[in-house]
Amino acid sequence: MKTIGIVGCGTIGTFLAKRINKDFKLLARLAGLCDIDEEKAKVLSKKLSKKIPILSLDQLIEKSDLIIEAASSSISCNICKKALTKGKDVMVMSIGGLIKDYKSLFSLAEKKKATIILPSGAICGLDGLKSAKLANVRKVTLTTRKPPKGLKGAPYIIEKDIDIDAITGEQVIFEGTAEDAVKAFPKNINVSALLSIAGIGAKKTRVKIVTSPEYMVNMHELEVEGDFGRLVSRTENVPSPTNPKTSFLAPLSALATLKQILNPSQKIGT
Ligand SMILES: NC(=O)c1ccc[n+]([C@@H]2O[C@H](COP(=O)([O-])OP(=O)(O)OC[C@H]3O[C@@H](n4cnc5c(N)ncnc54)[C@H](O)[C@@H]3O)[C@@H](O)[C@H]2O)c1
Structure with missing residues (x-):
């Protein structure tokens, strides 16, 4: 027990x-x-x-x-x-x-x-990245798309004085390294930190954050290139009802990881 x-x-x-x-x-x-x-x-x-x-x-x-x-x-x-x-x-x-x-x-x-x-949290494709990393990985790029309310209050939004409620169409809010993304959006961008740790580090992992009032889901697009070939994954996440910044897949992923720890007799996937 x-x-x-x-x-x-x-x-x-x-x-x-x-x-x-x-x-x-x-x-x-x-x-x-x-x-x-x-x-x-x-x-x-x-x-x-x-x-x-x-x-x-x-x-x-x-x-x-x-x-x-x-x-x-x-x-x-x-x-x-x-x-x-x-x-x-x-x-x-x-x-x-x-x-x-x-x-x-x-x-x-x-x-x-x-x-x-x-745990993998709100992103899919970590299994492929982990395997790919055993040979050479040249590029890891994450594009995150979130509705404006999911980005509200982030240090970057406040610092740059971005009026998130005034955005009418699709807009790129941030482009840079995972290292900078984590500081700019600490409550949003755990997946970029995880990808950095599993992949080629926070200085080399590239992150783009896009918003639009039309977006209904938190979407993560991952692109990895290396000796293995090329991987593209897209996760369209339903936000949790009690916290729009947190995708429902995140607690599910923690639960799945816990299940693996508590019942190690089966191991499926990387
Ligand atoms: N890895 C992923 O993919 C992923 C996905 C979603 C959320 N997260 C992260 O998981 C964490 C929890 O997310 P959530 O949606 O449950 O957030 P939440 O805001 O709903 O809950 C966080 C809870 O932690 C408490 N708390 C804050 N600071 C604390 C401290 N110093 N000591 C003890 N308690 C503290 C708060 O009072 C609150 O009850 C967040 O940091 C979030 O960024 C990770």
Whole structure:
């Protein structure tokens, strides 16, 4: 029986807590919940069939075999460090927060015989990129299309004084490296961080962000070129009802990854 602690009781944390209780009754147990806004943790705890304790981050790490981070890119690196230092496995959703330090976190995980788990989240094609990376990969490009409300409040939008509600047609909002995209849109662009880590790094991975009031879904188009040939994937994501910035595929991907961890007797795909 694996004990699981969840940090961040919003859209992803709530979805996972409910499904862990329902789908993995015999394989896992929720050890605790943690949120910077304790009220959110209380609300989630009440929604679950069994009362789950609300803990501080340190207590949660102590009581869990696996910590799931579903909080914010401002804290994900710190959560990783703390969990790995205690030899605990950690699944990270706010991957943008790892972009600077992932190599040292990977070394720490190895030293402590623990595992960092980065689910594919809202993008498809990571399986191909991982395989392609075993030979030469020349180019990785991500084009993200989101409705204006999904980009609202991002540091780049505020800094450049972009009136997102005034946009009438299709408009390219940002073009640059994944390294810059993560800083400019920290709540939107976890997929570009993940692609950078899995592929050719944040300085070489190119990102384009496009918006239009006509867009109904969060769309990610991935293009990879290398010795293997060329890969193009397009994921048309339905936004989560409680957070338009988060695609529904993201919590589903975390759940699928969890299923793989808890039941390792089958492994399908790369
Ligand atoms: N990897 C992916 O493909 C992918 C996709 C979607 C979202 N995400 C990321 O996953 C994270 C969670 O997404 P969500 O939709 O559930 O967000 P959300 O806003 O619905 O919930 C986040 C929760 O975390 C809490 N929180 C914020 N800062 C915290 C801190 N320092 N310590 C503890 N709790 C904190 C908030 O109070 C909130 O309850 C976000 O960082 C988001 O960018 C990743």
